[in-house]
Amino acid sequence: MAYEHSLIMAPTLKDIAEKAGVSPSTVSRVLSGRPGISEATRVKVLEVARELNYAPDMSAQGLATTQLKNIGLVGYKYRTRWAGSMAPADILGADAAAQKHGYHIITTYVDSEQMKSITSLPMVDERRVDGLVAIGPGISTRLILHLHSRGVPIVLMDNFIAEAPIDRVLCENHEGAYAATRHLLAVRSHKRTAFISGPISWTSSRERYEGYAQAVTEAGLEPLRIEMPNTIYETGYQAMRELLREHPDVTAVMAVNDATAIGAIKAAREAGYRVPEDIAFVGFDDVDWASLHDPPLTTVRVPRFEMGYQAVERLIERLERGDVPPITIRLACELVIRRSCGANR
Amino acid sequence: MAYEHSLIMAPTLKDIAEKAGVSPSTVSRVLSGRPGISEATRVKVLEVARELNYAPDMSAQGLATTQLKNIGLVGYKYRTRWAGSMAPADILGADAAAQKHGYHIITTYVDSEQMKSITSLPMVDERRVDGLVAIGPGISTRLILHLHSRGVPIVLMDNFIAEAPIDRVLCENHEGAYAATRHLLAVRSHKRTAFISGPISWTSSRERYEGYAQAVTEAGLEPLRIEMPNTIYETGYQAMRELLREHPDVTAVMAVNDATAIGAIKAAREAGYRVPEDIAFVGFDDVDWASLHDPPLTTVRVPRFEMGYQAVERLIERLERGDVPPITIRLACELVIRRSCGANR
DNA sequence: AAAATTTATGCACACGCTTGCATATATTAT
DNA sequence: ATAATATATGCAAGCGTGTGCATAAATTTT
Structure with a gap:
């Protein structure tokens, strides 16, 4: 069973349209919940769509709407070690929030040396993402400011930039x-x-x-x-x-x-x-x-998981609600008493 | 400075074409290195492209070519804890290999309960990725087999499925x-x-x-x-x-x-x-x-970093070279002697 | 110098989806 | 029953790239 060069043919709007006896635009309207569709065709279309196991092609949808439902998570990595500013819990939390809204997470680590010189990111230039979550104090202020001034929606995590009004999520x-x-x-x-x-x-x-x-x-x-x-x-x-x-x-x-x-x-x-x-x-x-x-x-x-979750929630709100004023979200920390402090237990 | 609803206008092929006095198709050919272009226009186009800071719109490119240069990393997460089968080193390694080839990494964690019932992934159905790296032994065999039979290029990491000839990377x-x-x-x-x-x-x-x-x-x-x-x-x-x-x-x-x-x-x-x-x-x-x-x-x-790196390298080779026979890559481990084994030092 | 060939470029359509506008149908008002 | 309105749907263009085909320009052959 040989591989095709790309994925096997997936059903398109047209396929549904033909099978349901309507036009592709009607199908599009049904699937994106637009009003002004008769109940009869609505159920018919939905039925066919489910039957065909339809899912929209995000490239096409992205091209048409400029909304990719991809959000970028950018951290940095040290030269000397295989670790960076993004912890698994961050990504887990971000992914959980993303999944809830049908979004996806693109992760990238910027080399901490290169961080100094860059002023944009490939995933932004190539329009792969709708917005960014920048994680960690080592993300360069210059980079953030450049992106922000270009109008890239962005929320900072574990970082605080006084120079511009940008969404932030931090802990207390x-x-x-x-x-x-x-x-x-x-x-x-x-x-x-x-x-x-x-x-x-x-x-x-x-x-x-x-x-x-x-x-x-x-x-x-x-x-x-x-x-x-x-x-x-x-x-x-x-x-x-x-x-x-x-x-x-x-x-x-x-x-x-x-x-x-x-x-x-x-x-x-x-x-x-x-x-x-x-x-x-x-x-x-x-x-x-x-x-x-x-x-x-x-x-x-x-609460890293929660921070990742909140950051993505906030970003999506900005993406979908438009021009909301920036806020900073503070999550509570919890003192965990064990033995290194000399407490009885 | 208000946010736009989407990212600020980025230059397109047409912009370059006008400024360089050629047609968009010529620009496209130059930028993707097609032969049969005069040296004069080639340098002119490249110059303008650089000047305008052009980067292709991946949605458009993806639509036209069905090659997104996105690869999916799928792991699973436990219900009870904020950890999963993807370690930071895995992602770091995968990202390093991806960056080398101009690819990007989309990460997702599947809930270990849901893992039992699913037979596909949203990122595949929505054609967000060209292929997958599945990480960890908990990725369900059924899922992998389903994806594989649909022709989704996939490489397994820290997993071994005897039922089908699939690329694998493991350690010794x-x-x-x-x-x-x-x-x-x-x-x-x-x-x-x-x-x-x-x-x-x-x-x-x-x-x-x-x-x-x-x-x-x-x-x-x-x-x-x-x-x-x-x-x-x-x-x-x-x-x-x-x-x-x-x-x-x-x-x-x-x-x-x-x-x-x-x-x-x-x-x-x-x-x-x-x-x-x-x-x-x-x-x-x-x-x-x-x-x-x-x-x-x-x-x-x-060597988790290396395993992530190799997995992505292998996947990209499959994506770009087409129908290569599946292999399994074994990376060497190293015994690290410390004290829990009772050795002197 | 004209014909045959090669080389360089443009045109137009396709990819799958969204959406403004026009139109056909159903509903309500006169 | 006819006109006026509201509702439901289709048509066609557009998003940014890639590419087969046609054509114009440059080159070689006779």
């Missing part, structure tokens, strides 16, 4: 970090604490730091921030080594995310500290192995 | 498991070992088990398999509890993947065994937190 970084830090300070008394941060230009780093700083300040302590160029495991390890060199008296550390937290814990242990007895740690994200770590990591759960 | 499960088990048996002597398996109908479970069984048998021991309905952390935990109830004398366990291995380790410890002193463990996959576990997990690294 400030509140989450504040709650986590308060908890840290409540478990037992600390004199010196620190926050391990990514680039302060990254929304999540900035907002989480501010939440931490507020809690610490309210407790009469001085906030301490150590800023790193990214937020991966190795960086957390490195950050903690530097921190301990300068401030060996630190007894509580909040990390900007779980990966850096775990790197930091490794460094602390290597330096002879017990965790959480000597130094308490909290992370952020609640990645799926945070509970499997030893000690299980106290962290702030970020 | 047998060899990897064999090597890991041999290593386990070499570190110190074991009398009773076990393999924690997913459904034996799943390629990876079957092949890995066979690798394990061969090594064990060669060492004069009897293989022991405990089969579970899936391969997640909780299941590994459960499996180990059952195993210890029946065989408290087990001293070496190979798990079908890292997640179950870590669940199993948890259960072993709760039952009072020391790891690796009393029971040695090896996993499979080398997920990114395997090295962060305590003890660091000895495992077999699966």
